[in-house]
Each structure stands twice: as C-alpha cells, then as structure tokens.
C-alpha cells in the first residue's frame with residue numbers, strides 16, 4: 001500500500017468504473033487528492049489493484065470509497081486495505097472511523113463487519129438507485145479498541 005498520486009487517477013478510475021454501480025468521477029478523485037484526504041492504493045507488479053479514500057475531520061475520519069479490481073476480489077485484499085487504512089488513521093491519532101454503505105451492498109457490509117465496524121444508524125432512502133431509493137447504513141469503528149486493544 002502507498003499514497004495515491006495524481007498520476008494514479010486514470011488507473012484508479014478504470015477500476016472504479018468497472019466495479020462500482022455508482023462510480024466516482026475523475027473530479028471526485030482529483031478533489032480528494034487536492035483536499036489532502038488520505039488516498040491510498042495497493043500496487044503489485046506495477047499494477048494498481050485497489051484503493052481507499054479516507055476523509056479526516058479532526059480526530060475522526062470518514063471512509064469515502066474503497067474498491068478492489070474485479071479480478072482480485074474475494075482474495076482478502078479489501079480487508080487488508082481496510083486494516084491498512086485503519087492503521088494509518090490510528091497512527092495519525094484518530095479515534096474513530098465512520099462510513100455509509102448502501103443497504104444492498106452485501107459484500108461491503110460483510111467486509112466492514114469483518115474488519116470491526118459496527119452498525120450505528122440508518123438513513124432511510126439516502127441513495128438513489130434503479131428502483132428509486134435505498135437506505136444507507138452508517139457504521140463506525142473505534143480505533144483505540146480495534147487497533148491497539
């Protein structure tokens with residue numbers, strides 16, 4: 001894992017467009033980098049396989065995006081990237097990471113639960129989808145307990 005740079009955006013965007021039902025735009029990734037968010041990529045053999053975007057807000061942070069290339073999914077990479085992201089956040093003295101996830105995204109929900117996130121709330125009809133709307137599940141992970149405990 002390493003920090004994402006502007007040069008990585010084309011490759012990250014290709015993965016994003018292939019794996020996300022509602023993909024971020026190039027501008028979203030460039031903005032995240034320019035805002036100084038914690039943007040990281042997993043690279044092997046000169047190829048990016050996944051990425052995470054974390055937005056710090058004082059002592060807390062929000063996971064804005066995570067994606068793994070389709071051919072690399074279900075091999076433990078998503079969990080490894082998530083734990084790397086939590087480790088980096090912990091080393092920056094953050095106390096808690098939040099995220100929101102579509103209630104239909106069973107893969108992401110299972111991943112987050114397996115990495116120590118717990119459900120703390122529900123926002124009804126938060127996301128648009130093909131059927132109109134769907135709920136967002138809000139999750140949190142306390143870093144002191146999860147990483148140091």
Ligand SMILES: CC(C)(COP(=O)(O)OP(=O)(O)OC[C@H]1O[C@@H](n2cnc3c(N)ncnc32)[C@H](O)[C@@H]1OP(=O)(O)O)[C@@H](O)C(=O)NCCC(=O)NCCS
Nearest residue numbers: 019065066067068073074075076077078079107108110111
């Ligand atoms: C969600 C995502 C990042 C998971 O990455 P991954 O590398 O495939 O996940 P891992 O192999 O590390 O799996 C970790 C755990 O997550 C769960 N999981 C992952 N994919 C799953 C799936 N398709 N169905 C059910 N559970 C799944 C499992 O509990 C898994 O543990 P296990 O393999 O021991 O059973 C990946 O599916 C992805 O990029 N999806 C599209 C983008 C997305 O939805 N991002 C989240 C919202 S921004």
